Amino acid sequence: MGTDITLQNVWFHYYPNTQAKENWAVKDVSLTFSQGEYISIIGSNGSGKSSLACLLNGLFIPSEGKLFINGTAIDSDQDRWEMKRRVGMIFQNPDNQIVAPSVLDDIAFGMENLGVTREDMQIRIQQVLQQVGLTGFEKKEPHHLSGGQKQRLAIAGILAMQPDVILFDESTSMLDPDGRNSILQLMSELHDVGITVIHITHQASEAFRADRIIVLHQGSVMLDLPKKSLYANAAQLDQWGLDVPLSIQLHQALRKKGWQVSDKVESEEQLVSELWTLM
Amino acid sequence: MSRIVIGQFMPGNSILHRFDPRAKLLFVFLFFFLIFFVNNISTYLVIYLFVFFCIGLSQIRIRLFLGSIKPVLFIIIFTSILHLVMTKGGTILLTTPFFTVYEEGVRQAAFISSRFLILVVMASLLTFTTSSLDLTDALEQLMGPLRKIRVPVHELALMMSIALRFIPTLWEETEKIKNAQLARGANLESGNIFKRLTAYIPIFIPLFLSSFRRAEELAMAMEARAYRGGIGRTKFRLLEYKRKDYMLIVIFLLLVIGIGWLRS
Structure with a gap:
């Protein structure tokens, strides 16, 4: 089991025919993400990191190149739909990813889409509420939650789908320091239970929590290093618009x-x- | 927001709160038809007794029902006056140089305004005792058969539920934008109605723009959570008819028989 994602010479642009290839959002990226890794992808605005996230989750389709899950190429819509179960995604704005008018219903939303039976939903909901620390909030309405709590609710909704990989697309950038720390803490806990955590951020200090760090600049991979070698290379970060x-x-x-x-x-x-x- | 009474859910645990929302919805729907067969004093008495009995059961304060009548009060008074002045028949009760009031007119005015009152109170009873989420679910299930004629029932219900989820969020945002514009010297309070309406344009345009952005992001987030319409979807919320819900059928039949027997 598990999910290894491989990108092979992937190029991407929303409207590939309108732009010269050197302006594309993702340019000739080849990467492998193995089950259980804790990875940070850092890059400044417009470095293509969000596009890369959407490619990894099956929301976007590579304009050129191929994407593999456990060695199998992802081609059809059905493949991409199944990929969304394996790879969950947490977005930046906590408000705009909560669908249902109550905590319980929102956690159930993803499972409903997958066709999970009602009995299983009950069990999983209790599990994930405990995992993200929202037990007792079942009946709450989303607008009565703080930013950090909303983000944890979003994580609970993804965890209930039992993914192998969770992508965080700048998920801490709109939170206050307390909320931010609680989400970073949760990421480490998820990594500890074997989930691949991919954290996309423009804050180098957050990125340093990961074991492997990938630097993107103008759609291309600049660095792909384990954390311990990054220390020696970190001085270069500011040349790509990142703070050291x-x-x-x-x-x-x-x-x-x-x-x-x-x-x-x-x-x-x-x-x-x-x-x-x-x- | 606290001033809007119609359609607001009053959380509680009365027997009316605990009926299945589908049963309640159907009951109120059929009750609306029944009202039109009520045509004399004794049948109106039966209906009034029934409505007061329900209000009592709901454990909701009368004041709130009066609040929901207020917006339609003008219509009630207007139609009553029309009936008083226009209807002819029976003995003459009052003669003025301009109009004559007949016995039949008073009767009609009382009946028509009663009908209005009862409709509004029953509708409020339904929304006061049923959360909007339950109502959405009930509508989705009751309209289920329409799927056969390609009515997008699931999508409509989801739209309603998303709208309900975002009302408080958008409300907060409106307040925020309003304060931001006030801080920039916007004048929302003075001038005639037309001026005041145009003053709200700088509030609604940012609100629209951000709603569209929200909608787009939400659609992405839904897709990322493997949403692909109604196919192969299970439902978490479960509605179950219980024995007391079948009681509603009996109650309704008793009302039908009673009114059928007493009406003239």
Whole structure:
């Protein structure tokens, strides 16, 4: 079981015939996402990261190139429909992805589409409410929830469909700090239970929670690295319009000034212990 | 928002709240037909007793029903006056230089306004004791057979349910835009009606634009959750007829027999 997604030389544009190929939203992207990974995709506005997300969920169809799930090419509408069960997607605006007038009904919406029986729905609803920490909110109306709670409701609705992969398309960008932290925390928990988490963001500091980081710029993949090698490469981030996390800026600045800081630093904790030894 | 009384659900746990929404909807629908067979004092007495009995059962304050009558009060008074002045027959009760009031006119005026009142009160009873979500479900199921003649019943019901979900959201947004425009010096309070209406244009245009954007995003989110219309869909909400719902049939038949027997 599980879902491995492979993109093979994928190109995409909404209206492929109207634009020269160098202006397309996604350009010649080849990537593999294996079951259980925690991946961040970062890029500035217009880097094609949202288009990529919609390709991974079957909402968009590659204009050129192929998409495989577990080695099988996704061609038909039926394939793409089944893909949506495997790959759930959480959007940016918490308000505009809640369909039903109550928490219970909204969680049920996705399962209804899949044709899950009513008995199963009852069981799954209790499970996912607990998982996202919304037990006791069953009868609440969406407009009585905070932004973070709405986003957790959206996650519950996706989890009830029992996906292998969950895509977060800038899902934290409209939340207050508390809501944001609770969603980031939930992402780690989902990763711990074996779900592939793909977090699309333009905030490098959030991206650093993942194990693997992909940098997109103007529709192409610039970097695709495990987190520990990113530390050495992070200085390049600002050339693609991304902010470099403070700890990395500090690391680079210290080295430039001639301090004896190792260049093998892989995380913030390591940098801190390096600095201790200097004191 | 609190001023709108018609169609508002009053949460509660009375026997009227617990009837199946389909049973209630059908009952009220048929009751509306029955009203037109009511034509003398004794039958109106039966219906009035029945309506008051229902109001009592609903455990909802009378004041709220008066609130829902208010918007139609003008129509009731207007038609009553017309009937008083225009209807001829029976003994003359009052003569003025302009018009004459006959006994028959008073009777007609009382009956017609009673009919209006009862219609409004019964409709309010239905919406007061049934959540709009239940009503949507009931409509979807009762209209189910229309699917055969290609009426998009599922889509209509979903549209209604989405509309219900977004009313509070759009309401909040309207307030926000209104405040934003007031902060920019918009004048919404003064001037004649025409001026005040045009002053609302800068509120409605942003609201429309954002509604369209919302609709588009919602459609994407629905598709991402594997929505593809009614095919192969199961339903989470379940409506079940219970024994008390069948009682409504008996009650209705008793009303029909009673009115059939007493009417002239």
